[in-house]
Amino acid sequence: MNTPSPTTRIIALNPTDAEDFEQAAERAKSIGASHVLITEDLPKSFWQMEQSNDPYPAWFIHQPGLLKIFPPKLLQAYVDLDYAERIAQILEDRCTVLQRLGMKAYYFCNEPQVLPEPFFRSHPHLRGPRVDQSNRSRQPHFSPCTDRPEVLQMYRESIQALLKRCPEVELFSFVTTDSGAGFCWSPALYPGRNGPAHCEHRDMSERVAGFLINLQTAAQERGRTIEINIVEIPARRWMRPTFLDAKAIARKLPPGLSVNNHEGPEGKAFMNGTGMENLWSNCFYPVLGIPRPMAFLRTLVQATKHPGRRKVLAFNDAVNNELNFTIAEAFDRLTPRDRIAQLQLLREVALQQVGEAQADKLLELWHIVDEVEVLLEPLDFGPVLRMGCILARWINRPFVPFPEELSEADSYYWRNFLFQAKGDEQALNLIDIQAMRMFEGWGARMLVEQTVEQIFLRLREALALAAETGQKELERRLKILRCLLINTRNAVSYQAQLERVKNAGILPDPNPVLGTRSSWDRDDLLRIAREEIDNCVELIDLLKTGEGRALDTAQHSDEEAITQLGPDLVQQLQHKITTMNAHWCDYGRLLTEPNP
Numbered sequence: 001m002n003t004p005s006p007t008t009r010i011i012a013l014n015p016t017d018a019e020d021f022e023q024a025a026e027r028a029k030s031i032g033a034s035h036v037l038i039t040e041d042l043p044k045s046f047w048q049m050e051q052s053n054d055p056y057p058a059w060f061i062h063q064p065g066l067l068k069i070f071p072p073k074l075l076q077a078y079v080d081l082d083y084a085e086r087i088a089q090i091l092e093d094r095c096t097v098l099q100r101l102g103m104k105a106y107y108f109c110n111e112p113q114v115l116p117e118p119f120f121r122s123h124p125h126l127r128g129p130r131v132d133q134s135n136r137s138r139q140p141h142f143s144p145c146t147d148r149p150e151v152l153q154m155y156r157e158s159i160q161a162l163l164k165r166c167p168e169v170e171l172f173s174f175v176t177t178d179s180g181a182g183f184c185w186s187p188a189l190y191p192g193r194n195g196p197a198h199c200e201h202r203d204m205s206e207r208v209a210g211f212l213i214n215l216q217t218a219a220q221e222r223g224r225t226i227e228i229n230i231v232e233i234p235a236r237r238w239m240r241p242t243f244l245d246a247k248a249i250a251r252k253l254p255p256g257l258s259v260n261n262h263e264g265p266e267g268k269a270f271m272n273g274t275g276m277e278n279l280w281s282n283c284f285y286p287v288l289g290i291p292r293p294m295a296f297l298r299t300l301v302q303a304t305k306h307p308g309r310r311k312v313l314a315f316n317d318a319v320n321n322e323l324n325f326t327i328a329e330a331f332d333r334l335t336p337r338d339r340i341a342q343l344q345l346l347r348e349v350a351l352q353q354v355g356e357a358q359a360d361k362l363l364e365l366w367h368i369v370d371e372v373e374v375l376l377e378p379l380d381f382g383p384v385l386r387m388g389c390i391l392a393r394w395i396n397r398p399f400v401p402f403p404e405e406l407s408e409a410d411s412y413y414w415r416n417f418l419f420q421a422k423g424d425e426q427a428l429n430l431i432d433i434q435a436m437r438m439f440e441g442w443g444a445r446m447l448v449e450q451t452v453e454q455i456f457l458r459l460r461e462a463l464a465l466a467a468e469t470g471q472k473e474l475e476r477r478l479k480i481l482r483c484l485l486i487n488t489r490n491a492v493s494y495q496a497q498l499e500r501v502k503n504a505g506i507l508p509d510p511n512p513v514l515g516t517r518s519s520w521d522r523d524d525l526l527r528i529a530r531e532e533i534d535n536c537v538e539l540i541d542l543l544k545t546g547e548g549r550a551l552d553t554a555q556h557s558d559e560e561a562i563t564q565l566g567p568d569l570v571q572q573l574q575h576k577i578t579t580m581n582a583h584w585c586d587y588g589r590l591l592t593e594p595n596p
Contacts, residue, residue: 010035010106010171012314022097024321031328033313035106035171038094039063042087044561047080051116055419056137058562060180065113067144070165072157074150078119088165095168104168110181111174111230112143112151112211126151131182133190135435138421140191145184146211147199155211156218163224171227171310172215173271177242178233183207188232188242204243208259209252216257227310229258229270271310272303282317283376283383286390286552286565287481289319290474293349294370296324297342300331319548326352358469365465368458375455379448381438385484391419391562392433394491395484396572398579399532401498401525401586403428410579413572419562430495445496452489456482476546483539490532497525501590509592518594526587533580536573543570 011028025036045064048057069087071079095105112128120127120142128145144151163169175181177188184195184207199207212228219226232242243249246260253264263270284290296315303311315324326349336342343363350362376384389395397414400406404424419434420427431439439448459482466475501521509516543550553565560566587593 009033010037010310010312012037012040012106012108012312020318021094024318025094025097025101025103027321027325029101029103031325031332033103035104036094036098037106037108038091038098038166038169039108042090043083044559045080045083045087046559046561047083048114048116049561051118052139054138055421055562056132056141057114057180058419059178060110060113061561062563063109063179065109065111065181066158066162067113067115067154070158070161072154072161074123074154075115075119078116078122088162091162092165095166098168104170105166106171106173107162107166107169108173109175110179111176112146112181112183114141114143114180117142123150127196129182129184129186129189129195130191131177131180131189133434136419136421141180143180143182145196145199147184147202147207152210152214155215156221159215159218159226160222163219163222163226167224170225172229174228174230176230176232183211183242186242187244188235188240205245205249205252208243208249209257209264212253212257212259216254225256227256227258227270229261229263231260271312281383283373283380283385284481285383285386287385287477287484288317288550288552289477289548290317290369290481291320291323291366292317292369292373293323293327293346293366295373296327297331297346300328301336301342304335323349323353354469361465361469362471365462365469365471368462368465371458372455372462375451375458379439379451381436384488386563387433387436388439388488388491389484390565392430392491393417394430394487395565396569396576397430398576398583399430399490399494399529400580400583401590402583405586406579410575413566413575417560417562430491439492440496442496442500445493448489448492452485455485459485473547476542477550480539480542480550483535483542486535487532487539490528490535494525494528494532497521497528501525506591508588508590512592512595514595516592516595519591522587522591522594525591526584529580533577536577540570540573 009032011024011031011033028036042062042064044061045068046061048061048064048068051057064087067075068079069084069091071081071084091105098105114131117139126144126148128143128151130140131143132141134140144154146152146155176183177186177190182189183204184199185193185202186204187193208230212230215228216226233239235241243260246262247267249259250262250264250267253259255264257264258270261270262268282292284292299313303313313324313328315321327346330345330349334341334345334348336345346366347359347363350359350366353359354362381387393414397403398406398410403411415427418427420432422432422435426432426435431437431444433439438444459478463475463478463482466472466478506521551565551569553567553569554560555567557566557568566572
């Protein structure tokens, strides 16, 4: 039996290729890491998108479940076996690296996860709950019923196949009730509490305990000991919790199994640290390489305040891995206990980075970046740049007064990547993001504009400090961040003014008398449009210069996805500019043209 060590330190990185993973794993070992996450940055399972004309699988194609990568016999006819083998080989190769280094692997995914609809048509008795968000999907998606012995057997086969190919894996984290995953009759399921009638009255603690114990037992049959923590998506105020009493479930679990970080059977903390903050959770995403040392240091401090023998460090942005490693080393050596000591630690790191003369300026720059992150929090219904610039494609879709009239040639490159499951009326509304209108109306415009203006005050200081400390590449990335914030402000402001004008029922005068001046409504709408064009021009220039990717874009055009921009973004921005310039006269159909 290979029993996990009494103290476990897990590193979650963002590797870009096999060589990068090996180098990062070696560095992780140097700071005492025992485990490395192996399921980051995997090729997306586009075959799940191709099965339906539905945007919802975008939430889980980047993190396919156990059954889809290591499919049991009953499922093999319904999944893409070539894709499964490709991912399994990547995981096996990463584990080979860890085996050579004497390290173990950490595996993360969403479970119990959606299975293909053809599988459920062939095996209707195995259909579990509907788990999609019904306002964000065009068809229902179901996970398997884990109360069925056949489903538990499928998971047994899958986990055993995984452990055979990747014996270094001994620690798992599952997220449930989100991104295409969920248990039968959970109160937090997005479509509402649902599932097959046969298991409606089964106690949730028995259901979850049975699922976890089944996996642990399957591993034990192969002479392995694994540990699993399953957690619900953190419930916001408008959401219900998945596990009404996680500690009660934990009491039914043996050691090594955990629900919402309560390990059985005593309910002690299973894991400390940042948990699973992925690249998408970075508030600056899709901008890469903006250092967040203060936020990272806070996670180190937080991990020392609670009991638990498993500690996770999520580095979040591979561009700054070395900086984070340096901070982690300094933290282990200095163990700062108050804010003054923490600032002194960061100054020591800054000193190593730029020398005595510039250390205080770099420390101030890091502090400003942290302030920007805090200022963005009120707009976080999901990180705002990700929700708007990416999922709603604010970044590359043209702002025009009649978007419904755009030709296929002017809309195909962004329309197909909107995370929008409803009709054109909502899809063409800039602020209708996944059926959430959190930035709708004049009040939202004022909130976003005020937030962005406050951030710009700080960014101006950060840009000056980056220039003074000779960090040209960081200066470029901060300017790209500024462009995305301008794009965010413009999208919300443009849609608010456009709706206001259209709802007011203003009829333009087709023949204005001499001396007619432009109205405030017209000036405001055209000003925003022109500002957005100029912003695109600046963003193009920034993307054409510098070192490495500053935005997270797919490497190939056929890998562009709802959740990731394409490699031809510069060309798309140029197309956006051309389209907006071609529609200046359309504003005359909304508002009277001046005739001075």
